[in-house]
Amino acid sequence: xxxxxxxxxxxxxxxxxxxxxxxxxxxxxxxxxxxxxxxxxxxxxxxxxxxxxxxxxxxxxxxxxxxxxxxxxxxxxxxxxxxxxxxxxx
Numbered sequence: 001x002x003x004x005x006x007x008x009x010x011x012x013x014x015x016x017x018x019x020x021x022x023x024x025x026x027x028x029x030x031x032x033x034x035x036x037x038x039x040x041x042x043x044x045x046x047x048x049x050x051x052x053x054x055x056x057x058x059x060x061x062x063x064x065x066x067x068x069x070x071x072x073x074x075x076x077x078x079x080x081x082x083x084x085x086x087x088x089x090x
Contacts, residue, residue: 003072004042005079008050011042012060012067012078037061037089038078046082054082061087 005011015037039059046052054060067080 003077003079005044007044007047008052008082009044009079010040010054010082010085012038012062012080013041014038014076014078036064041077043082050082052082054085054088059089060085061089 003011037059040054040056043052043054043056062078062080062085066084067078070077070079
């Protein structure tokens with residue numbers, strides 16, 4: 001990965017949005033729910049006040065409006081602070 005988060009930030013690859021059909025009607029991409037789960041692909045080194053508890057490969061849950069969206073090599077990612085992550089899925 002050529003993106004390295006700084007300080008207490010993490011780079012997350014969101015899980016793909018679920019495709020659902022309602023009675024044969026296909027929901028367009030713009031109406032799909034934004035996923036609230038993803039996989040951490042890179043982590044910063046932490047700060048002197050807050051050590052990193054998250055690591056690469058963790059599957060996490062985050063808030064609906066958390067993070068900043070970015071696109072790199074045709075893939076979408078979110079970058080956010082460690083404290084915007086609400087849970088680690090095991």
